[in-house]
Amino acid sequence: MLIGAVADDLTGATDLALTLTAGGMRTIQVIDVPDDPASLADYDAVVVALKSRTIPAAEAIAMSLASAKALRAAGCRQLFFKYCSTFDSTDQGNIGPVSEALMALTGADLTLACPAFPTNARTIYMGNLFVGDVPLAESSMRDHPLTPMRDSNLVRVLQRQTTLKVGLVPYPAVDAGREAIASAFAEARKRGEKILVVDAITDRHLIEIGAAARDFALITGGSGVAIGLPRNFVATGAFSPAETPARMAAPIGRAAILAGSCSQATRGQVRAAIGAGIPALRIAPQDLAESRQSAATILSWALRQPAEAPVLVYSSDEPDAVRTAQETLGREASGDIIERTLADVARGLRANGFTRLIVAGGETSGAVVGGLGVAMLEIGPQIAPGVPWTRAIGTDDMVLALKSGNFGAEDFFIKAWDRLN
Numbered sequence: 001m002l003i004g005a006v007a008d009d010l011t012g013a014t015d016l017a018l019t020l021t022a023g024g025m026r027t028i029q030v031i032d033v034p035d036d037p038a039s040l041a042d043y044d045a046v047v048v049a050l051k052s053r054t055i056p057a058a059e060a061i062a063m064s065l066a067s068a069k070a071l072r073a074a075g076c077r078q079l080f081f082k083y084c085s086t087f088d089s090t091d092q093g094n095i096g097p098v099s100e101a102l103m104a105l106t107g108a109d110l111t112l113a114c115p116a117f118p119t120n121a122r123t124i125y126m127g128n129l130f131v132g133d134v135p136l137a138e139s140s141m142r143d144h145p146l147t148p149m150r151d152s153n154l155v156r157v158l159q160r161q162t163t164l165k166v167g168l169v170p171y172p173a174v175d176a177g178r179e180a181i182a183s184a185f186a187e188a189r190k191r192g193e194k195i196l197v198v199d200a201i202t203d204r205h206l207i208e209i210g211a212a213a214r215d216f217a218l219i220t221g222g223s224g225v226a227i228g229l230p231r232n233f234v235a236t237g238a239f240s241p242a243e244t245p246a247r248m249a250a251p252i253g254r255a256a257i258l259a260g261s262c263s264q265a266t267r268g269q270v271r272a273a274i275g276a277g278i279p280a281l282r283i284a285p286q287d288l289a290e291s292r293q294s295a296a297t298i299l300s301w302a303l304r305q306p307a308e309a310p311v312l313v314y315s316s317d318e319p320d321a322v323r324t325a326q327e328t329l330g331r332e333a334s335g336d337i338i339e340r341t342l343a344d345v346a347r348g349l350r351a352n353g354f355t356r357l358i359v360a361g362g363e364t365s366g367a368v369v370g371g372l373g374v375a376m377l378e379i380g381p382q383i384a385p386g387v388p389w390t391r392a393i394g395t396d397d398m399v400l401a402l403k404s405g406n407f408g409a410e411d412f413f414i415k416a417w418d419r420l421n
């Protein structure tokens with residue numbers, strides 16, 4: 001194993017696994033802390049998907065360390081800590097605390113923090129993260145149900161999460177290329193900085209950053225900064241790139257979309273799917289809490305729909321409605337009840353012949369995949385940047401597309417099926 005990664009959510013893990021696959025690496029995604037590291041040693045890359053983005057920092061550290069130790073036991077040469085391209089976290093963690101713990105484990109005296117993902121319009125300039133043409137704190141991420149992002153300056157955000165000194169490799173160094181970036185790393189070391197936010201606006205920047213960080217024991221960031229990593233290993237002859245799949249064979253069966261993301265892109269995709277005539281059922285935390293809806297009523301609705309088309313179950317809602325639910329039930333409880341219900345619905349769907357599933361939302365995907373008892377995911381073709389089809393291993397044959405809330409074009413729920421045979 002060359003690259004071993006620990007991702008703080010499910011969709012983030014598939015996003016990274018897709019990037020490494022596109023770089024020619026034979027990549028597998030493992031759900032939760034690996035219990036049999038030896039079985040992973042022959043992959044070029046392994047991505048462990050945790051559900052650690054919003055849990056208490058001590059728990060996130062414990063499961064990230066256990067995963068990293070398993071990856072190292074399987075021989076991984078470089079460790080990667082994957083978090084969201086919009087740096088989803090709170091001042092209580094978990095990006096800073098987990099980075100610190102992984103640095104201590106690997107003995108790294110310096111690491112980088114680069115969530116840039118230009119293909120999906122996440123860029124960093126002078127430490128400020130932009131989503132499309134607005135700073136993070138002015139983007140829809142300011143209203144995220146679990147991790148509202150209200151400060152765009154990543155040096156500041158990260159410094160609030162760690163006692164280690166956070167620095168910046170600014171745009172001019174990054175734009176000048178790998179040698180200038182390596183010099184910036186050396187200067188930062190002299191200043192006692194330990195975690196460096198690195199600016200990046202284009203994929204070329206990410207490739208240069210990857211080259212400069214060739215010998216880093218630990219890299220942290222979004223999937224974007226992984227673009228440059230496989231080629232470091234190709235250059236040393238450590239592996240020869242494999243072909244990437246264009247389509248995926250899927251088992252015969254019905255199709256469903258479960259959307260628990262309230263992100264802007266998912267809300268647009270839900271509207272487009274309804275507009276295209278896909279049968280859709282809206283669910284809400286209050287209705288579930290007061291038993292007006294349940295997994296059983298949702299399932300029976302799904303089974304009454306025509307078998308030829310996908311069905312859509314969604315809790316995706318506007319920020320005001322999310323706020324009202326949270327004021328009534330509490331932030332955690334309103335998220336939990338949706339996640340638990342959609343996991344139960346997924347199990348019920350599988351028991352009734354559904355074999356093709358799209359899940360929108362990272363936390364939601366974590367709950368659904370956990371509920372289905374999936375052990376590993378084989379990575380298939382790209383549907384949209386950051387989102388592949390995957391095949392579940394360790395359970396009945398199923399294909400799953402785990403979509404980050406904010407990824408994908410408006411017709412994602414309509415067109416994703418075209419990549420399946």
Ligand SMILES: Nc1ncnc2c1ncn2[C@@H]1O[C@H](COP(=O)(O)OP(=O)(O)O)[C@@H](O)[C@H]1O
Nearest residue numbers: 145261263315317325335338361362363364405
């Ligand atoms: N209508 C709603 N009101 C309150 N919370 C919701 C609602 N719908 C979904 N949620 C919760 O919001 C969170 C969305 O997070 P996630 O699934 O990671 O989506 P994203 O990928 O957009 O971040 C989940 O915990 C989900 O259960």
Ligand SMILES: O=C(O)[C@@H](O)C(=O)COP(=O)(O)O
Nearest residue numbers: 011012015084085362404405
């Ligand atoms: O980096 C990204 O944006 C994604 O890979 C990611 O982490 C997705 O998280 P969610 O938005 O919670 O799905």
